Amino acid sequence: MVKEKREILTGNEAIARGAYEYGIEQAFGYPGTPSSEILENVVKYKDSIYCQWSPNEKVAFEVSIGSAFSGRRTMVVMKHVGLNVAADPFFTVAYSGTEAGFVIISADDPGMHSSQNEQDNRNYAKFAKIPMLEPSDSQEAKDFIGEAIKISEEFDTPVLLRVTTRISHSKSIVTLEENRPNNDREFPKKNERKYVMIPGHARRRRVIMKERFEKLAKYTEASDLNFAEYKDLEIGVITNGISYQYVKEVLPDVSILKLGLTNPLPMNKIKEFADKVKKCYVVEELDPFMEDQITAAGIKVIGKEVISEIGELTPEAIYKGITGKVIELPDTVSEINLPIRPPALCPGCPHRGVYVVLKKLKARVSGDIGCYTLGVLPPLSSLDWQICMGAGVSMTLGIEKGWDDEIAGKLVGVIGDSTFLHSGVTGLIDIVYNQGTSTIIIMDNRITAMTGLQDHPGTGVTLMGDEVPELNFVELVKAIGIKHVEVVDPLDLPALERILKKEMARREPSVVITRRKCVLIDKDLERIPIEVDPEKCTGCKLCLAVGCLALSFEDGKAKVNPMLCTGCMVCARQCNFDAFKQKGEYLDFKNE
Amino acid sequence: MSETLSVLIVGVGGQGVITASEIVSEVVLNSGYDIKKSEIHGMSQRGGSVSSHIRFSKEKVYSPVAPKGSVDFMLSFEKMEGLRWIDHIKKDAVAIINDYRWDPLPVSSGKIEYTPEVNEKIKARRKAIIYKATDLAAEIGNIRVTNIVLLGTLAKLLPIEKEKWLEVIKKKVPPKTIDLNIKAFEEGYKKES
Numbered sequence: 001m002v003k004e005k006r007e008i009l010t011g012n013e014a015i016a017r018g019a020y021e022y023g024i025e026q027a028f029g030y031p032g033t034p035s036s037e038i039l040e041n042v043v044k045y046k047d048s049i050y051c052q053w054s055p056n057e058k059v060a061f062e063v064s065i066g067s068a069f070s071g072r073r074t075m076v077v078m079k080h081v082g083l084n085v086a087a088d089p090f091f092t093v094a095y096s097g098t099e100a101g102f103v104i105i106s107a108d109d110p111g112m113h114s115s116q117n118e119q120d121n122r123n124y125a126k127f128a129k130i131p132m133l134e135p136s137d138s139q140e141a142k143d144f145i146g147e148a149i150k151i152s153e154e155f156d157t158p159v160l161l162r163v164t165t166r167i168s169h170s171k172s173i174v175t176l177e178e179n180r181p182n183n184d185r186e187f188p189k190k191n192e193r194k195y196v197m198i199p200g201h202a203r204r205r206r207v208i209m210k211e212r213f214e215k216l217a218k219y220t221e222a223s224d225l226n227f228a229e230y231k232d233l234e235i236g237v238i239t240n241g242i243s244y245q246y247v248k249e250v251l252p253d254v255s256i257l258k259l260g261l262t263n264p265l266p267m268n269k270i271k272e273f274a275d276k277v278k279k280c281y282v283v284e285e286l287d288p289f290m291e292d293q294i295t296a297a298g299i300k301v302i303g304k305e306v307i308s309e310i311g312e313l314t315p316e317a318i319y320k321g322i323t324g325k326v327i328e329l330p331d332t333v334s335e336i337n338l339p340i341r342p343p344a345l346c347p348g349c350p351h352r353g354v355y356v357v358l359k360k361l362k363a364r365v366s367g368d369i370g371c372y373t374l375g376v377l378p379p380l381s382s383l384d385w386q387i388c389m390g391a392g393v394s395m396t397l398g399i400e401k402g403w404d405d406e407i408a409g410k411l412v413g414v415i416g417d418s419t420f421l422h423s424g425v426t427g428l429i430d431i432v433y434n435q436g437t438s439t440i441i442i443m444d445n446r447i448t449a450m451t452g453l454q455d456h457p458g459t460g461v462t463l464m465g466d467e468v469p470e471l472n473f474v475e476l477v478k479a480i481g482i483k484h485v486e487v488v489d490p491l492d493l494p495a496l497e498r499i500l501k502k503e504m505a506r507r508e509p510s511v512v513i514t515r516r517k518c519v520l521i522d523k524d525l526e527r528i529p530i531e532v533d534p535e536k537c538t539g540c541k542l543c544l545a546v547g548c549l550a551l552s553f554e555d556g557k558a559k560v561n562p563m564l565c566t567g568c569m570v571c572a573r574q575c576n577f578d579a580f581k582q583k584g585e586y587l588d589f590k591n592e
Numbered sequence: 593m594s595e596t597l598s599v600l601i602v603g604v605g606g607q608g609v610i611t612a613s614e615i616v617s618e619v620v621l622n623s624g625y626d627i628k629k630s631e632i633h634g635m636s637q638r639g640g641s642v643s644s645h646i647r648f649s650k651e652k653v654y655s656p657v658a659p660k661g662s663v664d665f666m667l668s669f670e671k672m673e674g675l676r677w678i679d680h681i682k683k684d685a686v687a688i689i690n691d692y693r694w695d696p697l698p699v700s701s702g703k704i705e706y707t708p709e710v711n712e713k714i715k716a717r718r719k720a721i722i723y724k725a726t727d728l729a730a731e732i733g734n735i736r737v738t739n740i741v742l743l744g745t746l747a748k749l750l751p752i753e754k755e756k757w758l759e760v761i762k763k764k765v766p767p768k769t770i771d772l773n774i775k776a777f778e779e780g781y782k783k784e785s
Binding site: 006008113114137165166169170171172173242245246248249250314315316319327328336338339340341342343344346377378379541544545547548549551552553563 | 604605617618621626627628629630631632639640641653654655656657659660661662672673675676695696697698699700701702703704705706707713735
């Protein structure tokens with residue numbers, strides 16, 4: 001007998017493994033925490049699966065639809081807010097269905113560990129009337145990919161596999177199996193009544209969708225992904241996803257109805273369960289998605305009354321909500337006010353140069369989503385506005401339109417290279433078309449940094465490692481109609497300041513591309529730490545205002561941590577007393 | 593029912609918390625336990641607080657996150673982070689603390705003070721093994737093996753034989769640094785409570 005192969009995998013690794021084992025043929029996406037590692041692991045199976053990063057989620061989604069229309073088993077991967085970007089194709093592919101299995105992965109971020117909101121994407125499944133699966137550990141994450149393909153092909157519907165940060169980034173043991181043979185479809189025959197969604201066709205599909213959902217409602221009742229574990233009948237808990245594990249942890253004796261296929265809900269199964277137990281709870285993270293539907297079906301349950309709809313659930317919070325008791329804690333540290341430890345731009349980060357100059361110029365800054373959003377935190381405190389990807393560019397137009405003279409010469413939009421290609425381009429087109437005058441800074445660090453260093457069309461490398469022509473930002477921006485385009489090294493502070501002063505003063509739109517490799521990928525960078533001469537340092541703290549983790553303030557003097565310092569000089573350039581040295585030589589910037 | 597043991601590893605993004613927890617989980621897996629592990633990646637990588645939970649049992653483990661007050665062993669790569677997470681560990685459990693200070697940005701930018709007498713505050717709350725692991729790693733040859741020194745101390749306390757640890761460390765670290773890492777592990781293993 002072959003020994004069972006077991007590995008400890010994250011939910012994201014398990015989803016990638018599932019894609020391999022269950023014969024996904026093509027996979028697409030755009031990086032976004034907590035989903036990014038899914039495609040980064042799919043690429044390990046690139047002999048069996050074609051995979052790519054697209055410029056944004058909408059494009060990835062549409063490429064995926066093309067793939068699934070053409071008869072390839074397809075997976076598309078994004079974070080929760082990414083599905084907002086892809087919502088347009090999402091809702092209509094629910095009408096058409098596809099030729100081969102189509103699985104949509106949405107990785108939600110309850111608690112907003114690395115997101116701008118904590119929207120509950122289970123609502124999307126209900127909104128689009130498609131089935132949804134919610135795994136509660138890595139083994140299920142892998143198994144549910146198989147289930148998703150099966151449902152997708154049996155019912156001719158896209159399937160949403162919804163995970164959360166805790167599922168994506170937690171590890172648990174998974175039994176590995178070999179991959180199943182791929183499908184033997186041929187290129188499909190023309191079928192425009194199904195795949196061209198003009199009103200007449202879509203109206204027909206709408207009726208089919210309704211019938212499909214009714215069939216799915218029967219399927220979900222019979223599915224073994226929805227099962228009851230009867231123990232003490234005093235308390236029953238209906239739960240899903242990670243919450244199931246927490247309930248098992250802190251309330252080992254209660255009866256549980258564990259739901260893995262959560263749209264449509266198995267309402268008969270739920271009623272049977274609720275009737276058997278004396279008091280029935282719904283424990284779910286974020287919205288009362290299940291609770292509202294169960295209540296509407298006339299079944300009495302207790303949910304958000306005792307379980308918060310805000311943030312991540314914890315085992316402790318569930319215990320308290322259901323028993324009314326608090327887990328006894330030994331003496332706590334709550335009485336000590338510990339300094340917080342917020343994330344910060346890395347030592348040597350090129351973005352720091354941009355913010356130091358913008359702060360000096362007292363710019364009002366419309367920002368975007370990426371590492372550079374960290375510029376909002378003290379001491380850089382450089383961002384005024386930020387809402388979603390692309391808005392760093394487009395918001396500037398709305399701001400300046402109503403406040404022409406007041407904001408003239410002060411307004412700047414900042415956006416990263418990957419984010420600009422994601423959705424900044426159209427905003428820039430709007431600025432040119434509607435005669436805006438803002439200065440847009442494309443902070444081009446040659447990578448998608450925040451989500452873990454993924455390539456994009458500007459880097460010239462694909463997810464599968466192919467070398468392709470790099471997108472030319474300058475030519476792109478010029479083609480849009482921007483007449484004034486400058487490229488500058490963001491760590492060359494005098495040049496950057498000169499250029500920004502000039503471009504911000506100009507009553508025409510302009511783009512400044514601050515180009516330098518992210519310090520995490522810059523293999524050629526010679527890291528020569530600098531040091532402070534304590535004799536010369538007056539303790540004025542001007543250098544500390546650049547917000548660098550390599551700097552500290554000890555015994556009234558600035559001090560450099562040589563393990564962290566890359567020698568970027570941003571702090572040293574703030575010094576009025578020439579107190580910084582490199583390789584024993586004093587640094588002098590006066591003649592620049 | 594057999595007990596679930598929880599290990600919590602905390603520190604600052606960039607200190608090797610995740611690498612250390614990868615090693616622990618592989619050791620645990622190889623020793624025949626069920627295991628779950630959880631941490632948050634993303635923004636916290638950049639100099640923020642990082643924590644990794646590892647939970648294992650001879651029977652089934654449910655939550656990948658250790659509830660407050662339930663952790664059996666804590667390993668902290670930075671002393672203030674150790675204090676920050678001290679509520680998570682059981683009253684009679686042991687905290688292994690690297691006596692090392694890394695200023696968070698609000699401190700290094702001169703806005704607020706680093707908490708005074710951190711070690712004393714930890715000791716007032718829990719049993720603790722506190723030593724300068726970073727200095728020890730520097731003596732051994734490279735401060736980057738600080739995490740392995742601390743793992744050595746944890747290994748002494750966990751119910752898993754030493755060989756299992758050495759096996760995984762040899763597999764996980766770059767081949768050229770195996771000797772250095774083994775030495776670091778042994779030094780940490782010698783530390784007594």
